[in-house]
Amino acid sequence: MTMTFRALTAALVLATLSPVAALSQGAQLAFGGIRADPSLPVEVTADQLAVNQTDGTATFTGNVLVAQGDMRLSAAEVLVEYGNDDRTRIERLHATGGVTLVSGTDAAEAAEAVYTINSGDVVMTGNVLLTQGANTVAGQRLTVDLKSGTGRMEGRVKTVLQPGDN
Numbered sequence: 001m002t003m004t005f006r007a008l009t010a011a012l013v014l015a016t017l018s019p020v021a022a023l024s025q026g027a028q029l030a031f032g033g034i035r036a037d038p039s040l041p042v043e044v045t046a047d048q049l050a051v052n053q054t055d056g057t058a059t060f061t062g063n064v065l066v067a068q069g070d071m072r073l074s075a076a077e078v079l080v081e082y083g084n085d086d087r088t089r090i091e092r093l094h095a096t097g098g099v100t101l102v103s104g105t106d107a108a109e110a111a112e113a114v115y116t117i118n119s120g121d122v123v124m125t126g127n128v129l130l131t132q133g134a135n136t137v138a139g140q141r142l143t144v145d146l147k148s149g150t151g152r153m154e155g156r157v158k159t160v161l162q163p164g165d166n
Contacts, residue, residue: 038120038146042090043067044078056082066093066115071103071146073113092116099124101144107131108142120147128153134162 047062058080066073076097083089093115101108101122111126124142130153140155 037069038117040069042093042117044080046078056084056087058082064095066095071101073099073101073115075099075113090117103146105133108144110142119145121145136160 044060044064044066046060046064048060050059050061052058060078060080061076064075064078066075066078073093073095075095077095079094079096080090081092081094083091094112095115096112099110099113101110101113101124108124108128108130110124110128113122113124115122122142122144124144125140128139128142130137130142130151137153137157137159139153139157142151142153144151
């Protein structure tokens with residue numbers, strides 16, 4: 001009986017620690033809420049706009065809010081890079097200064113983020129904090145595939161999992 005109890009206790013401890021061990025080295029995460037359709041129009045609202053015709057960029061500053069479908073990205077500044085061949089097509093958004101990405105019930109915060117429109121990839125770096133309901137995951141780099149709703153957190157990952165949540 002004692003041996004069975006010890007084996008059961010050891011199995012429970014290992015089962016509890018395995019997600020944390022996997023996350024501490026970088027892990028694949030599900031982002032049911034953080035999804036977007038990269039083909040939808042991108043709406044940008046800000047306090048100021050500066051356009052550079054030479055390099056094909058536009059810089060939005062002050063309370064910047066980027067919306068695409070249900071996804072929202074806010075930051076202090078967003079640099080919009082247009083295509084070389086087609087200056088009407090957005091290729092990439094580079095957000096800096098208190099970046100927050102929200103979609104559904106999921107939210108992620110970071111120092112900066114780069115959203116590549118064609119691929120639907122968002123790379124957030126610098127003290128990243130992802131909140132999914134009562135659970136949180138923190139690290140240095142979060143890569144999210146908005147099309148599939150999956151992502152990967154890297155860089156000394158730390159998580160807080162609430163008992164009973166899956």
